[in-house]
Amino acid sequence: MPRLNLRAVSKRFHDFQALDTVSLDIPDGAFLALLGPSGCGKTTLLRLIAGLEVPDQGEICLDEQVVAGKMAFVPPEKRRVGMVFQSYALWPTMSVRGNIEFGLKISRLTAKERAARIDEVLEVVGLRGLGDRRPHELSGGQRQRVALARSLATRPKLILLDEPLANLDAHLREAMLAEFRRIHSLTGATFVFVTHDQDEAMAVATHVAVMDRGRLQQVGTPEALYRQPASPFVARFIGRGRTLPVRVLKSESGRTRVMLGQQLLDMPGHAEVGHGWLCFHASDLQRVAEGGELKTELVGQVFQNGAFLSHCIPTEIDGDVVSLPLAERLLPGTPIELVLRSGWVIGDGHSSADAQVTRRAQTA
Numbered sequence: 533m534p535r536l537n538l539r540a541v542s543k544r545f546h547d548f549q550a551l552d553t554v555s556l557d558i559p560d561g562a563f564l565a566l567l568g569p570s571g572c573g574k575t576t577l578l579r580l581i582a583g584l585e586v587p588d589q590g591e592i593c594l595d596e597q598v599v600a601g602k603m604a605f606v607p608p609e610k611r612r613v614g615m616v617f618q619s620y621a622l623w624p625t626m627s628v629r630g631n632i633e634f635g636l637k638i639s640r641l642t643a644k645e646r647a648a649r650i651d652e653v654l655e656v657v658g659l660r661g662l663g664d665r666r667p668h669e670l671s672g673g674q675r676q677r678v679a680l681a682r683s684l685a686t687r688p689k690l691i692l693l694d695e696p697l698a699n700l701d702a703h704l705r706e707a708m709l710a711e712f713r714r715i716h717s718l719t720g721a722t723f724v725f726v727t728h729d730q731d732e733a734m735a736v737a738t739h740v741a742v743m744d745r746g747r748l749q750q751v752g753t754p755e756a757l758y759r760q761p762a763s764p765f766v767a768r769f770i771g772r773g774r775t776l777p778v779r780v781l782k783s784e785s786g787r788t789r790v791m792l793g794q795q796l797l798d799m800p801g802h803a804e805v806g807h808g809w810l811c812f813h814a815s816d817l818q819r820v821a822e823g824g825e826l827k828t829e830l831v832g833q834v835f836q837n838g839a840f841l842s843h844c845i846p847t848e849i850d851g852d853v854v855s856l857p858l859a860e861r862l863l864p865g866t867p868i869e870l871v872l873r874s875g876w877v878i879g880d881g882h883s884s885a886d887a888q889v890t891r892r893a894q895t896a
């Protein structure tokens with residue numbers, strides 16, 4: 533059963549279209565990351581789900597109840613949704629227990645029940661024994677755990693997290709990601725997590741929704757987005773992917789026959805006959821001495837992770853720079869011939885990308 537449905541939700545701020553007909557089904561128990569460049573509308577979408585903004589058009593349903601639409605608007609406090617902000621938003625003069633209890637005051641729990649609930653969530657987030665500390669006596673990671681505990685205390689079905697790790701250093705971010713995953717599986721709640729960091733999204737989420745300029749580009753598992761992007765934008769955005777223009781000759785049963793320059797290739801994918809894109813990652817490329825499918829010239833190298841990440845410009849087709857790790861340092865201008873061990877072909881039209889978004893969202 534989907535926990536959360538968005539149907540053609542749009543939102544304008546003055547003359548700026550922040551969200552444009554976004555449709556999305558989020559299954560019960562999912563950990564969905566909303567991913568996209570700065571300003572693409574992630575936070576606006578989260579605020580609409582929370583009830584902090586009202587959509588101009590479309591409908592939002594939580595547990596099959598319309599919470600925002602033409603005829604209905606359920607206020608935030610009645611949505612059973614917990615929200616965790618980047619800034620933590622803790623009361624500085626209150627203890628950890630006081631901060632968590634604050635959110636429980638409007639519940640009908642007795643003082644004893646509230647105390648038990650606080651103990652329970654402190655245990656879940658790994659802060660047992662720190663209940664009497666004030667926020668300034670905690671580390672950034674601990675403060676974020678308090679913010680999460682405060683949201684969990686009301687036992688919401690849906691938890692919204694707005695860039696919760698943005699204020700933490702890289703090392704702590706990784707540890708907190710593992711913590712979020714653990715807490716997600718322990719509570720069984722549905723999590724929706726906003727981030728512009730794709731490594732973060734891919735590491736933690738069961739589903740990722742990629743957004744660009746107010747529009748949803750694709751929803752799918754991290755693997756599906758990586759291996760089967762629905763649009764050139766997703767292909768380039770995820771996993772530092774690359775795209776090259778191809779001519780699609782045939783497309784049948786998940787295989788395509790394409791021309792990459794003068795080379796005939798057989799690749800997985802779906803595309804209409806005509807102009808298309810071959811999407812791939814550095815790991816799909818292999819250098820060969822001769823007879824490569826893609827002839828390039830080295831433009832530069834960077835020493836990274838024990839290898840020379842080599843940037844190469846295609847010489848026989850009009851395409852962007854492709855990159856792959858090589859074992860040796862070479863002079864700029866060196867001819868590099870490459871074969872593509874794998875890839876994914878998509879069509880050029882946005883309609884096919886949109887169709888895949890809908891199909892994937894429905895089957896997610």
Ligand SMILES: Nc1ncnc2c1ncn2[C@@H]1O[C@H](COP(=O)(O)OP(=O)(O)OP(=O)(O)O)[C@@H](O)[C@H]1O
Nearest residue numbers: 545548550568569570571572573574575576577728
């Ligand atoms: N209250 C508002 N009034 C006017 N414009 C707004 C308002 N809120 C958001 N916007 C605009 O809507 C667009 C989307 O904003 P939003 O905060 O949703 O983006 P985001 O994807 O979360 O970005 P970031 O990753 O930088 O936080 C931005 O261009 C922003 O300036």
